[in-house]
Amino acid sequence: xxxxxVTNILVVGIGGQGxxxxxxxxxxxxxxxxxxxKKTEVAGMAQRGGVVSSHLRFGNKVLSPQxxxxxxxxxxxxxxxxxxxxxxxxxxxxxVLMNTARIVPPVVDIGLYDYPADPIAxxxxxxxxxxxxxxMAIAMxxxxxxxxxxxxxxxxxxxxxxxxxxxxxAILKRFSQRKPHMVEVNRKAFEAGRxxxxxxxxxxxxxxxx
Amino acid sequence: MAAVMPQPAASRLLLSGNEAVARAVxxxxxxxxxAYPGTPSTEMLEVxxxxxxxxxxxxxxEKVSLEVAIGAAFAGSRSFCAMKHVGxxxxxxxxxxxxxxxxVGGLVIAIxxxxxxxxxxxxxxxxxxxxxxxxxxxxxxxxxxxYEMTKAAFDLSEGFQCPVILRMTTRINHVKALVTVxxxxxxxxxxxxxxxxxxxxTPAGAGKRIPLxxxxxxxxxxxxxxxxxxxxETGKDRRVGFVSSGPAWMHVRESFPxxxxxxxxxxxPVPIEKIRAFAATVDQLVVVEEVEPLVEMELKAAGIACLGxxxxxxxxxxxxxxxxxxxxxxxxxxxxxxxxxxxxxxxVPASVFPRPPTMCVACPHLGVYYTLSxxxxxxxxxxxxxxxxxxxxxxxxxDTTISMGASMGIAMGLDKGRAEADKDKRILAVIGDSxxxxxxxxxxxxxxxxxxxxxxxxxxxxxxxxxxxxxNPGSGKGIHGQETPRVDFAxxxxxxxxxxxxxxxxxxxxxxVLFKTIREEVKVPEVSVIITNQPCVLIDDYKKQQPYExxxxxxxxxxxxxDVGCPAIHVTRREKVIKPSGKEVELQFVNIETAACTGCxxxxxxxxxxxxxxxxxxxxxxxxxx
Numbered sequence: 001x002x003x004x005x006v007t008n009i010l011v012v013g014i015g016g017q018g019x020x021x022x023x024x025x026x027x028x029x030x031x032x033x034x035x036x037x038k039k040t041e042v043a044g045m046a047q048r049g050g051v052v053s054s055h056l057r058f059g060n061k062v063l064s065p066q067x068x069x070x071x072x073x074x075x076x077x078x079x080x081x082x083x084x085x086x087x088x089x090x091x092x093x094x095x096v097l098m099n100t101a102r103i104v105p106p107v108v109d110i111g112l113y114d115y116p117a118d119p120i121a122x123x124x125x126x127x128x129x130x131x132x133x134x135x136m137a138i139a140m141x142x143x144x145x146x147x148x149x150x151x152x153x154x155x156x157x158x159x160x161x162x163x164x165x166x167x168x169x170a171i172l173k174r175f176s177q178r179k180p181h182m183v184e185v186n187r188k189a190f191e192a193g194r195x196x197x198x199x200x201x202x203x204x205x206x207x208x209x210x
Numbered sequence: 211m212a213a214v215m216p217q218p219a220a221s222r223l224l225l226s227g228n229e230a231v232a233r234a235v236x237x238x239x240x241x242x243x244x245a246y247p248g249t250p251s252t253e254m255l256e257v258x259x260x261x262x263x264x265x266x267x268x269x270x271x272e273k274v275s276l277e278v279a280i281g282a283a284f285a286g287s288r289s290f291c292a293m294k295h296v297g298x299x300x301x302x303x304x305x306x307x308x309x310x311x312x313x314v315g316g317l318v319i320a321i322x323x324x325x326x327x328x329x330x331x332x333x334x335x336x337x338x339x340x341x342x343x344x345x346x347x348x349x350x351x352x353x354x355x356x357y358e359m360t361k362a363a364f365d366l367s368e369g370f371q372c373p374v375i376l377r378m379t380t381r382i383n384h385v386k387a388l389v390t391v392x393x394x395x396x397x398x399x400x401x402x403x404x405x406x407x408x409x410x411x412t413p414a415g416a417g418k419r420i421p422l423x424x425x426x427x428x429x430x431x432x433x434x435x436x437x438x439x440x441x442x443e444t445g446k447d448r449r450v451g452f453v454s455s456g457p458a459w460m461h462v463r464e465s466f467p468x469x470x471x472x473x474x475x476x477x478x479p480v481p482i483e484k485i486r487a488f489a490a491t492v493d494q495l496v497v498v499e500e501v502e503p504l505v506e507m508e509l510k511a512a513g514i515a516c517l518g519x520x521x522x523x524x525x526x527x528x529x530x531x532x533x534x535x536x537x538x539x540x541x542x543x544x545x546x547x548x549x550x551x552x553x554x555x556x557x558v559p560a561s562v563f564p565r566p567p568t569m570c571v572a573c574p575h576l577g578v579y580y581t582l583s584x585x586x587x588x589x590x591x592x593x594x595x596x597x598x599x600x601x602x603x604x605x606x607x608x609d610t611t612i613s614m615g616a617s618m619g620i621a622m623g624l625d626k627g628r629a630e631a632d633k634d635k636r637i638l639a640v641i642g643d644s645x646x647x648x649x650x651x652x653x654x655x656x657x658x659x660x661x662x663x664x665x666x667x668x669x670x671x672x673x674x675x676x677x678x679x680x681x682n683p684g685s686g687k688g689i690h691g692q693e694t695p696r697v698d699f700a701x702x703x704x705x706x707x708x709x710x711x712x713x714x715x716x717x718x719x720x721x722x723v724l725f726k727t728i729r730e731e732v733k734v735p736e737v738s739v740i741i742t743n744q745p746c747v748l749i750d751d752y753k754k755q756q757p758y759e760x761x762x763x764x765x766x767x768x769x770x771x772x773d774v775g776c777p778a779i780h781v782t783r784r785e786k787v788i789k790p791s792g793k794e795v796e797l798q799f800v801n802i803e804t805a806a807c808t809g810c811x812x813x814x815x816x817x818x819x820x821x822x823x824x825x826x827x828x829x830x831x832x833x834x835x836x
Contacts, residue, residue, distance in 0.1 A: 014565060027224055027386065037224065038352070039386040042328070048567030048599065049777055064464035065352075065385045065457075068531045070557045081562050088557035105565045109781045110604050110772055111796070113563035122560055145805065 006059035007161055008067040011152075012086045013078025014103055015049050018149035022076075023054035025153060026160075029170035030058035033162055038065035049105065053086055074159055075128075076152060078135070079103050084119040087128055096128050097155045097197060099135035099148065131155070131200035138192050147189040154193020164194065216261055219393040227382035230353040230389045231320055232257035234360035235290045236264055238316070239397030242282035243267075244275035246648065247677040248294030249329040250383035251322035255292055256680070259689045263396070268680055268689050271614070271648040272297035276304045276319065283313035283373070284409060286400030288364055292320040295336050296613065300649065302339070307411050308373060309343045310419040312426075314400060316367035318360060320376040322383045325457075325500045326527045329676075331594065331611065333525060335502040336377050340478035344423050346430050347375045347478035348439065349455040353387040359439065359475060366433075370426060377477070379500060381457035381527060431479035439475030442488055449541060451492025453485055453505060453516070458498045458528045465530040466537065480508045489514050496521070496537070498528050569599050571778040572810035574671055574744040577718040578640070580774045580812065581725050582607035588636045588732065589624055593617040593650065595642040596675040596746075604775050608640065617641045618653020621664040636732035637663065643670040643684040647697065651706065657737050658707040665731045666739045669718075670699055671746040679749045703739045718742040721815045747808065755809030757825045760802050764821035767797025771813035771822065778806040779813055 009026065013019040020041055027037045037058040042051075055067045072090045077083025077098040087096060100120070108115050116122060120132050133155070139148040150171060157164035168190050175182045216236065217223055225233065231254050235243060243266045245255035259266040269275035272293040282289035293301060298321050305319075321339065324330035340347035348363055350356040356378065363374040407415055434440065445451075447468040454462045455474040462471055472488045474480070489495045489509075497506040497518035506518030521536045522528060538544070569575055579600040582590060592598055592608035593616065601608035610620050621639035628635060641650045646668055657664050674680040681687040686696030700713050712734065714727050724742075731738035745751035771779055783799040802813070804825045814822045 015567070024224070024386065031222070031224055031388065036388060037386075039224070040381065041384060048569065048596070049565070050567040051565045062387075064460045064530060065381070065387070066461075066529050068529070069559075082565075084560045085562040086559075088559045090557075104780055105563070106568055106775060106777055107566065107603055108563055109779065109798075111781070111784065111798070112603060116560075116562060126560075 006057050006062055008072045009056045009074045009076065009156075010053060010067055010072040010086060010089050011056065011076045011078070012051075012053045012082045013099075014082060015052055017052070017078045017103075018146070019052045019054050019078055022078075022149050022153055023056050025170050025174060026156070026167065027056055027058065028174075029160075029162065029167045030056075032170060033166060035059060036062045038062045040065035051082065051085070074156070076156055078148070078152060080119040081116050084116055084122050087123045087126060090128055092127060094128055095159060096123055096130045097152070097159070098123075098130060098132045099152060100132050101134060101136040101148075129204060131197050131204060133196035133200045135193070135196070138196055139189065142185060142189055142192065144185070147185065150186045150189035151193035151196065154190035155197035157190070157194050158197060216394075217391060219391060222388055222390050224386050225353050225357070225389045226253060226384055226386045227350065227353050227356040227378055228253035228384070229257050230357040231292075231360045231376070231378075232261070233389070233391050234357045235318070236261040237392055237394045238361050238364040239288055239395050240264055240290045240318075240364070241287040241315075241397070241399060242279060242289040243291065244269045244278040244289075245292040246270070246272045246275055246297060247674045247680045248272075248297050248322070249677055250324060250380040251292045251294045251297070251320065251378075252677045252680070253383070254320055255689070258290070263394075266689055268682060270683060272301040273304055276301040276308075279317055279319070280304060280308055280313070283315040283317040284311075285315065285402045287315040288317075288397050289315060290318050290320070292322070294330065295321055295323045295334050296330065296332065297321070298336060298339055299334075300614065302343075305339065305343050305345075305373075307416070309345055309423060310411060310416050311408055312371040313367065313373055314371065314403075315397070316364035317373040318363045318367060318376055319373055320360075320378060323377065323379045323501075325379040325381065328380050331613065333501055335500075335504065336375070337478065337499075337504050338502070340375055340377075341504070344427050345373060345375055345478070346370070346434070346476065347377050348475060349377045349477045350382055350475070351456055351459040351473070352382065353385065353389045355475065356382055357389050357391070362439065370430060370433075372426060375478075377456070379456055385457075427479060431481070434476045434479050434481040435484050437476040437481070440481050440484060441473050441475070442484075443471050443473070445470040448492050450494050450496055450537060451488060452496050452498055453488070453509075454498040455505075456500060458500050461527075461529050461533055462498050465533045474505065477505070480505055482508065482512045482514070485509060486512070486514050489516065494540070496540070498522065498533065500528055501525065566602055567599060568777045569596060569775065570747050571776055571806050572747050572808045572812070573776075574718040574742060574746070574810075575600065575669055576774055576776055576810075577721055577724055577812050578667060578669060578742060579605035579607045580816075581721065581728055582638070582640075583773065584725070585636075585728065585732075587634065588638055589632075591617040591621040591624060591637070591639045593639075593641040593645050594676075595645050597640055597642055597669055600640065604773055613649075614645055615641070615649030615653055618650050618657060618664075618666070621666070622653070622657045622660070622662045625662050625664055636665065638665045638667060638732065640667045640669065642675065643668065643672065643697075643699065644674040644682040646699075647683055651702070654703065654708075654737075654739070655706045662737055663735050664737050665728065666737065667728070668699055668703070668739055668741045670741055670743055672751055673746040673749045675746045675748065679746055699741050703741075708737055708739050712736065712738040713741070714738075715741045715743050718744055719810055719812060721812065755811070756827065757804045757807035757809050758802050758811070758814060758822050759804050759807075759825040760800055761821050761823060762799070762801070764819050765799050766819050766821070767799045768818060769798040769800075770816035770818070771800060772798050774813050774816070776810075776813060778803045
């Protein structure tokens with residue numbers, strides 16, 4: 001995936017969405033395969049609904065934990081405007097997996113700023129490939145909005161330098177230890193995320209052809 | 211946090227720098243650990259408290275935490291204390307004399323600098339403390355080093371009988387990386403031995419210890435010169451050689467893999483001769499240090515030519531995106547290699563609204579700030595905590611923030627130093643429970659003793675909210691969740707001398723009561739204390755209520771509920787109308803994100819048309835979409 005043998009994945013969203021947990025599970029999957037890995041966040045007071053960007057770098061040997069602008073192999077966005085905020089971190093032509101859900105902050109509600117009209121179009125206009133789907137709606141259909149995190153991980157599964165099963169195992173291992181009754185529904189959420197990504201991929205090819 | 215079985219030795223674990231230090235503290239046989247929470251240091255004590263066979267406490271402030279660690283070290287136990295950078299400002303009174311007495315049991319002090327200001331009021335460089343207090347300092351560059359250096363710090367501390375400072379930064383504390391852990395080795399306490407010439411620092415006694423401290427300086431410098439924590443990595447591109455420490459070291463290796471570089475792990479005292487020898491092997495020497503030019507100044511004073519802050523910024527992190535262009539410019543290379551992938555220009559970020567941190571849905575502080583935002587002719591001295599967010603939108607109801615507990619003294623000064631034009635201004639101070647106990651009560655005592663006219667709002671939410679809801683003496687819980695005596699704030703402030711009739715305990719969700727109480731107390735020309743009594747929504751004490759929803763046709767767009775500032779309230783439509791008076795107003799029609807609402811009822815109270823009602827829970831919860 002990367003010419004310097006370090007894979008750079010940037011996961012972004014807002015505080016409370018599970019961005020940091022998702023990246024940690026991804027890191028655990030990479031470690032299970034014997035990679036070196038470093039994970040770092042820019043999360044100033046993120047527990048209070050602020051911006052979160054979680055950097056994961058893995059490979060033979062990782063030095064700096066930070067991904068620089070223009071270097072990410074994959075951008076995973078848990079929220080539409082946040083995906084747009086960080087899209088310049090991708091390599092030219094890089095792939096964006098994004099939740100289309102919009103979480104509007106108070107500064108927009110009180111009229112100080114506008115929410116971007118069309119984040120997907122803006123990201124595409126910069127030459128990035130976009131797979132967009134409503135992860136929150138998928139999670140709600142499965143009965144719990146918190147499953148959105150696993151849906152997003154499922155969407156990543158076919159874009160990693162290791163088999164999807166490794167990531168699924170890392171997710172299920174975490175739940176089997178802490179919440180065994182949540183294992184099956186997370187397996188479903190993971191597969192729903194993979195399916196959503198595939199559908200979005202087909203859609204983006206169809207659009208490109210048209 | 212309850213104790214759990216630690217992961218077995220030789221495990222390869224993904225640990226943050228804080229978790230790595232905690233593991234090493236436990237393995238080192240440390241018996242006493244103390245801290246006051248503060249980002250990015252908090253998790254060190256939080257994780258230590260989960261290990262068996264070690265006493266851990268949340269102290270009331272950093273100075274007390276250091277004193278607890280000092281006492282334990284005097285008793286011959288290995289001890290540890292952790293704090294954020296500004297915490298050492300508070301603790302330094304103890305530190306500056308501790309350096310004269312030294313210790314018996316190993317004492318390691320971890321200081322977490324917030325380089326890049328992710329959650330702090332300043333960006334001071336804690337490496338100054340090593341110089342100021344004549345103490346050795348280690349600087350890890352990732353989690354594995356944080357683990358190893360913590361263990362080495364205990365050994366050095368006992369070897370030289372002085373505390374050792376472990377200087378970390380956010381980019382170490384909060385980065386997760388692989389650590390191979392080891393076994394715990396118990397260290398029994400050797401016992402306190404009376405030795406007044408050493409432990410009782412009178413002027414005469416202290417005067418005799420100062421020359422010993424200078425002797426120790428020399429010995430420590432010799433130790434640093436040969437320390438295996440200071441390493442040279444050779445490189446074939448000798449145009450620039452680097453001296454670096456901490457996370458900046460990783461950025462240097464990432465950015466210039468072919469350059470020679472000297473890593474300072476044992477960074478104070480600076481191993482001058484080792485660096486002098488290294489400097490002779492390269493064309494130019496560049497010091498890459500976060501934040502201040504401390505090593506650079508020492509090298510220049512020692513006659514070693516080097517560059518540092520002449521070409522690198524004195525603020526923020528020295529990541530590859532900063533280092534590469536600076537060094538390219540130094541070498542006269544126009545194109546910073548690696549920053550322009552595939553020959554394209556450095557990518558420019560898209561323009562997106564800012565997303566500042568907000569108060570939580572149903573936060574008890576919302577009612578306080580909504581009320582304060584409705585009052586006129588007031589000045590509000592604020593403090594450090596979640597409630598600092600009251601300075602932001604939509605409340606704009608906080609006028610100063612300096613340091614822990616400062617709201618009290620600053621309010622007093624605003625009162626006594628007021629201009630003639632401000633003679634009718636009401637002075638308020640807003641402070642949280644934990645900040646009040648940390649350093650605020652002395653300030654209140656000063657206001658009472660010296661006759662200040664200040665209305666104090668003591669926001670008691672039973673937790674250290676901003677750092678994640680840790681316990682404090684006002685929580686009635688200890689670090690393990692165990693029951694402890696709970697401070698009675700009303701009795702406490704009464705005993706400081708606040709008149710009983712000027713003390714009010716109010717429910718911050720009862721807006722009319724809160725409003726009436728504040729409005730009446732600011733008119734009284736003496737000190738009043740209004741204590742709010744509802745818990746932080748992030749701790750177990752908080753009980754969710756039935757959520758609310760908006761009946762769309764009843765909403766008149768007045769926007770009163772929006773002014774509460776709850777993140778669960780969203781404006782769905784705006785409309786400009788001309789009032790009969792001819793004035794143009796913007797209406798804001800709203801919806802409530804029922805899935806997020808926990809039914810505090812704050813927004814219901816200012817809603818005139820009664821458009822906000824309990825949600826019908828038989829219907830599926832809706833997410834608000836725009």
